[in-house]
Amino acid sequence: MSIQLAAKQLRDRVAPLFEKNFTHLGELGAAASVWQNGKSVLELQGGFRDAKRERHWTTDTIVLFWSATKGLGSACLLHLLHERGIELTRRVAELWPEFAQSGKSEITLAQLLSHQGGLCALDNAVDVTDYPAVIAALEKQAPLWPPGTAHGYHARTFGFLLDELVRRIAGITTSEYWRKTFADPLNLDIWIGLPDSEQNRVATIYAAKADGPVVPAEFYRDLATPGTLARKTFTSPRGLHAVSAMNSKENRAMPIVSFVGIGSTASLAKFYAMLANGGELNGFRFFAEETIAQMSTTLVSGIDRVFQISTAFSAGFMKDPPDSARRIFGPSPLAFGHPGAGGSHAFADPEHSISFAYVMNQMEQSLLPNEKSLRLVEAIYR
Numbered sequence: 001m002s003i004q005l006a007a008k009q010l011r012d013r014v015a016p017l018f019e020k021n022f023t024h025l026g027e028l029g030a031a032a033s034v035w036q037n038g039k040s041v042l043e044l045q046g047g048f049r050d051a052k053r054e055r056h057w058t059t060d061t062i063v064l065f066w067s068a069t070k071g072l073g074s075a076c077l078l079h080l081l082h083e084r085g086i087e088l089t090r091r092v093a094e095l096w097p098e099f100a101q102s103g104k105s106e107i108t109l110a111q112l113l114s115h116q117g118g119l120c121a122l123d124n125a126v127d128v129t130d131y132p133a134v135i136a137a138l139e140k141q142a143p144l145w146p147p148g149t150a151h152g153y154h155a156r157t158f159g160f161l162l163d164e165l166v167r168r169i170a171g172i173t174t175s176e177y178w179r180k181t182f183a184d185p186l187n188l189d190i191w192i193g194l195p196d197s198e199q200n201r202v203a204t205i206y207a208a209k210a211d212g213p214v215v216p217a218e219f220y221r222d223l224a225t226p227g228t229l230a231r232k233t234f235t236s237p238r239g240l241h242a243v244s245a246m247n248s249k250e251n252r253a254m255p256i257v258s259f260v261g262i263g264s265t266a267s268l269a270k271f272y273a274m275l276a277n278g279g280e281l282n283g284f285r286f287f288a289e290e291t292i293a294q295m296s297t298t299l300v301s302g303i304d305r306v307f308q309i310s311t312a313f314s315a316g317f318m319k320d321p322p323d324s325a326r327r328i329f330g331p332s333p334l335a336f337g338h339p340g341a342g343g344s345h346a347f348a349d350p351e352h353s354i355s356f357a358y359v360m361n362q363m364e365q366s367l368l369p370n371e372k373s374l375r376l377v378e379a380i381y382r
Helices: 005-022 070-082 097-103 109-113 132-140 158-169 176-186 194-201 219-225 227-232 241-249 265-276 289-296 372-380
Strands: 029-036 039-047 189-191 261-263 301-305 309-314 345-347 354-360
Touching: 005 029, 005 039, 005 372, 029 265, 029 372, 039 158, 039 261, 039 265, 070 109, 070 158, 070 176, 070 189, 070 265, 070 289, 132 158, 158 176, 158 345, 176 189, 176 265, 219 227, 261 372, 265 345, 265 354, 354 372
Parallel strands: none
Antiparallel strands: 029 039, 029 354, 189 261, 301 309, 345 354
C-alpha cells in the first residue's frame, strides 16, 4: 500500500505527541524531522539545550547522537567499496593484511559489517582516544566466537574497524570522507569530530536519571557485572565512559566513528532521505541501487550475544528482526537505520521513500529507541 504524507495532517498527528514528550515523559530538549520523496514534510523542535533552561533549542541547535554515527560511517565504507569495485564477500585481510592475525584471516566484509566477527571486546586495555593502539589491539585480538556463527553488537570497536578500512582504501579518515562525499555536497550540518567553529551551538548532553526504568534488565545487570561480555564490550576500548565527558570541546572534537557524530535532526533525516530515495537527492546520485540493497538486506538475525535480545543487521545498519514485538523502523521490511544511546534514532524506508530522525539531550536507560521517538514513528504511518 502506498503511503503519501500530507504536511498538515502529519503535523496534526505527530506534533501533540512530540509536545507530550516534554509535558509527560521528561524530555529536556529535542527535535524530530520527517522527509518523504527527498523533501522535508515535518520539522519539530522544542525545549532547552541546558538543564538550567536558559538556552532554547532552536533550528540551529546540534547535539551528540552517539551510535547513530555508526550508520554514517557504514555508509561511507559502503560507498567507497562500490567506488572501488570491492564486493562484501571479500576478506577483510585482503585490504588490511595485519588484520589476519589470531585466526581472523577468513572474516569477510559482510561479517564485519553485520557484527558477526566476534571483535566486540578487546583483551588488551587500550584507550579509546589512542587510535593506533586500538587498531593494534584489534589486529592482535582473537575472535570471541567463530566468525559467522553468531552476532553481537560491537558498541565501541565497530567504528574503528570501519575507520581503518576507509583509511586503508581511500587514504583519508572516515571523518574526512564523510565531509567530502556527503556532508559538503548535501550541505549537512553533521560532523564526526566537531570543529571549534561549531562548538557554541551544541546542546549539553545529560546521562539517564537513576530512578528511571532499565530495558532490558538482563543486559543492564550484566553491564554492571565485571567479566561479562556486555561489560567488556562497553568498556573496551576504555575511556570516555562518563556521559558528561562528552560535553568538553576536546572530546567533541575527536573523530571517533563509533559515537562522536554531532549534528542537527534535519540534516540526519536529510541524509536518510537520500538513502530512502534510492540514493538520490536534488538530482544527484550518491549511491547505486545495489548499495542501497546491501543496506536493506538482512544479513543476520537472532539473539544478540551482547544485547541478549533479538537483533538484526544488514551491511552496517540495524534492521527490525522478524520476531520483533515492536518495529522501530516502521512497517516496511526494507527499512534500515541506526539508533544511538539514550534515545536518538534515525532510519530510511525505501519502500515509501520516508526518512525519520529524532535527537535529544536527556538520555534514558534503554538499548533501543524508546517511547519518545517510537510513538512518533507509529503516528507517521497511522
